[in-house]
Amino acid sequence: MAFCFMEGNEAVAWGAKAAGCRFFAGYPITPATTIYNTMLEILPPGGGICMQGEDEIASIGFCLGASMCGMKAMTATSGPGISLYSEQISFATGSEIPIVIVDVQRLGPSTGSATRGADGDIQFLRWGNSGGIPLIVLAPADVKDCYLLTFAAFNLAETCRCPVIVASNKEIGMTRENIDLSALALPEIVHRNTAPEDRPYLPFHTSGENGVPDFLPIGCHIPVRQTSSTHGPDGYITTDPEIIAATQRRLIAKVESAVEDFTCHEFMEAPQSETLILTYGVSSRSAKAAYHQLNRAGKPVSLLTLKRLWPAPENLIRSIAAPMRHIVVVEMNMGQYLREIERVLPNKRISFVGKMNGALITPDEIIEGVHRGRQLTE
């Protein structure tokens, strides 16, 4: 066994390559730039395409065009760029264009601090597109996750024909770790479902039960239509309320059902614990340290690290939280996913440990938060 020394952003790039990504476009932005750098190194030699857009809007636009031609595409940015992506993300959700988007979050708001981390985009990633149609957001905690979750993101995007966002963080993307990528087992690569050639093609017609339309690429043997306008199965504008309503319902249902069997979390259970630390991303690493310290000190806590944030794994959260008296939500912002947990667990006592000052939440801060929360419950 030999470890290589790699940062999260590089692992994202290699994970994308392993998943069959053939097209990348990005615009330089700290702390996401090294994804672009790595893609530029690894895609063109094998015939893949890597481009630098004139801005973030162009970069994601390139990707959507390439994806409509059947290429697996990815783009990567940080807060300021994800803001500019917003309209194209709505296009991709409403018009069912598979794409993987990496948001290496940095301290905001706005320009914020380019070289400081945060998880400040978590609600924006879910709701920051017009129309409010769900997409999938995965949250890596370390370099290994960057590799595996980026791979998974491609499979989900292909299965479900929707944008999948990898919500990384400067503290993961630009932190280097020892890792043996070749030792990691990858699932099978998934390709989007191709429409049968022997039938007339309707670009948004769904034949299968998963509610995902079969795909044909622009450039194939039948003219293929794509549109950002409200459309029926034929890809032409429609004003029929029933068709419109059915499509909206389908767009929601297909995403929710696609992630149902995609469990993606880590649960460290301590016997007799009444407190559950619930976290995601880089903060879960501090939480792990806190978990070990508390349990060693005879103060049992359990730890749930979510790696799929949206759609929220509600059933999982409810079942793991059921026996707990007290939930401590830990995240590197001023309380964003906290809102979701409060919604999913309306009858639980929930306390919060978070900060947004460019520094990691420390294990000590989490331990203190657990004590504070316990006192509240007692």
Place this chain on the structure above:
Amino acid sequence: MADSLLNESRPPVFCPGCTHERIVAALDTTFQRMDIRGTEAVIVSDIGCSGLFDTFFNTHALHGLHGRALTCAAGIKMARPELHVIVTMGDGGLGIGGAHLLAACRRNLNLTLLILNNFNFGMTGGQFSATTPEDARVGSGFLNQLEKPLDVCRVAASAGAGYVYRCSAYCQNLSAILESAIRFDGFSVVDMWGICTGRYTRNNKLTPAAIDDSLARLPAAAGVVPENERPEYGFRYRQTAARLPPVTMPGGIPICCIPPASGRNEVMILGSAGQRVLTAGELLCLAGMSAGLHVTQKNDYNITVLRGPSISDLVLSDMPVDYTGTTRPSVIIAIAQEGVDRRKAIWGQLDDTALVLAAADIELPETKARVHRLDFKKMTIKPHDRALASLAVLAGHHQILSADMLNHAIEYRFHGMMRDSALALVHTAFDFYRNE
């Protein structure tokens, strides 16, 4: 001639007298003249009345976002170079997507941009656009009187477009112009002036003859721009990429040493830009990995690359590393005042188990840690070598790093002269430490 590509079930729905309809017909004639089949072309349309274009044709189609048609078109052309990619856009899309137009001109992908220029936003109520004349009466009150209209042909030519044509949409040879634009192997722009009967001519007098008059007064833009002729972007991309050597996943560093320490050890290197702090951090991690340790490195520096503090936070552990921060460092390497000042809070928290290797010329805050001063001047170590020399001294202490580990890291990380000089430097510093 090939068949018409017009979609019989979706005839144009423009206002009576709208010029767009003529352009639909001319484009169809062009497709027929060029014998282009519906599966060989894609119409990428923008938003607004011109955004309806794709629906009238039986071709591939992508109707995207306002001003962004050129972005998706670029992705399509790169993915499917064999397709004819026709982008339709109004003067509205031209304004909002200005950056994309400039970039498309510079990039020179083989796209054909048809600008359906009718001097106002038809669909939203006749507001002024980037091409509205100052004396026109449009739906934006007096605001258009304050802004100068854009000469898109001059802009495109100066931005590098290889083919720029300006014409009246009423001209007799429109489909021939479209054909030559499509045939041009590079980015081509056709600026077609027309009439929006639904909005613009309600308050402004504009006739085909008046358009001809205006055009006659402008510098001609009649196709190929000789100074911008060059090979097409996609062609050059593929040609260049094909020559690149294949890339493989980075290999690993073999485990061949024994670590002097167990447990978790945090190390901080506090330096300034130009002292190769991040490289030293990397070397320490590689050294740890050569002894089978788990390692993390995160760095802290200012946006300006060549100035300011440069700090590396490192963790070496015999267990996988969870928290990647440094709150209880076992070792601090302090080689520049800026770095020390940036991390003022840490010094009070150190106890005497912590080892500090500090340059002789910097001031340290009060600390209980053991401080080993390094007189780099006496050691004849240059400022940019301080970090690496400190690692050699750290190896001398043999607490968390051994000389063996450090040598392996250097052998792995550097090659040729770089390696030799790094090894020599480490040797000098190590000897100095021994003889101290």
